[in-house]
Amino acid sequence: MPTPRPQHSASSTALVIFAKAPIPGQVKTRLCPPLTPDEAATLHGSFVLDTLERTKLAATILTLPVERHLACAPSAMHVFFKIMEERHGVKIFDQVGDDLGTRMARAFEQMFARGYRRVLIVGTDVPTLPLDRFKQALALLEGHDLVLGPALDGGYYLIGLKHLVPELFTDIPWSTEQVLALTKEKAAALGLKTALLEPWRDVDTVGDLQALIEANVADAKNPKNDRAFSNRTAGVLQLLAKRLGSKA
Numbered sequence: 001m002p003t004p005r006p007q008h009s010a011s012s013t014a015l016v017i018f019a020k021a022p023i024p025g026q027v028k029t030r031l032c033p034p035l036t037p038d039e040a041a042t043l044h045g046s047f048v049l050d051t052l053e054r055t056k057l058a059a060t061i062l063t064l065p066v067e068r069h070l071a072c073a074p075s076a077m078h079v080f081f082k083i084m085e086e087r088h089g090v091k092i093f094d095q096v097g098d099d100l101g102t103r104m105a106r107a108f109e110q111m112f113a114r115g116y117r118r119v120l121i122v123g124t125d126v127p128t129l130p131l132d133r134f135k136q137a138l139a140l141l142e143g144h145d146l147v148l149g150p151a152l153d154g155g156y157y158l159i160g161l162k163h164l165v166p167e168l169f170t171d172i173p174w175s176t177e178q179v180l181a182l183t184k185e186k187a188a189a190l191g192l193k194t195a196l197l198e199p200w201r202d203v204d205t206v207g208d209l210q211a212l213i214e215a216n217v218a219d220a221k222n223p224k225n226d227r228a229f230s231n232r233t234a235g236v237l238q239l240l241a242k243r244l245g246s247k248a
Contacts, residue, residue: 013062013138014116015055016069016107018095019048019124021078030204034244043240045080046233047203050127052088053230058134064118071095071107071121101169104159112164120160122149125202128215128228129157133197140195146187148180149197155179157202165190175204213241 020027022045024037031040052070059066068090072081076092085092093110097103104121111119118141120134133149137160140147146165149158154177167190172182187194203212216237219229229237 012116013064013066013118013120014069014111014114015059015066015134016071016111016119016121017048017051017055017090017124018071018104018107018121019051019081020044020073021075021080022048023074026074028203031206031209034206035209035240039240039243043233043236044124046230046236047124047127048084050230050233051122051124052084052090054127054129054131055122055134056088058131061131062135062138064138067091067116069093069111071103073103100174101172105164105166105169108161108164109166118160118162120147120158122158123202125204126151126157126200127203127212127230127233128219129200130228133158133200136197140197143193144195145192146194147197148183148194150180150199152199152201153177153204153208154181155202156183157200158197165192209240213237217241 022041024041027044028035028040031043035043055068059068070081070084070090070092071094072078072092073095076094081092084090095103096106107121108119118138120137122129137147137149137158141160141162145162146168147158147160148156151157155175156179168183168186172179184194201208201211203209216229216234219227220234227234
């Protein structure tokens, strides 16, 4: 198969959001119990919307042109993603591969084949990620081959590259505390210059959820314009806190 002809200017950047459709029983399963599958799906769906809204805002503060893409699972044809495409102006495509590493490698391959010079991938489990992290990531990519946003659980919430490095995504035990460390080791062995963003908590476990609920309580005391949580996610967390008997 011939290599696709680049479709974009050499100055452009792709920001790829990796997301699953909010299907009960298929998302945030590590939170069930105590959450029900429906509650977990509602929380996840709110996180996806948060990420779409925040990346749109982030794009307005970046000095480089950025195009947003939504990497979809199980399928970009799911009605949720079609609605996201229409309402949020993102380009959608399928995640392809049997594990997260294969899917990310394939997404990078697709974006670079389209002519993008810089590609960032971010997950949807960081609903309060500061907008300037995207600006920092792109600035760091100017002088580095790889940028990683460390998650507190040993993984990473963001990865950025200037060229395809498929080796970074092989032989990694995904969803374990070894992901970040092994990725950094691989990068060093490959001679890549790596930069790290500030760590941030993603939401995978009940402990993460409790920390998020507590952060939401504190955030509610801030002026409305300074709040990190969207009204939608704040409302979901308040309802969950009441049902679970959390401090709220």
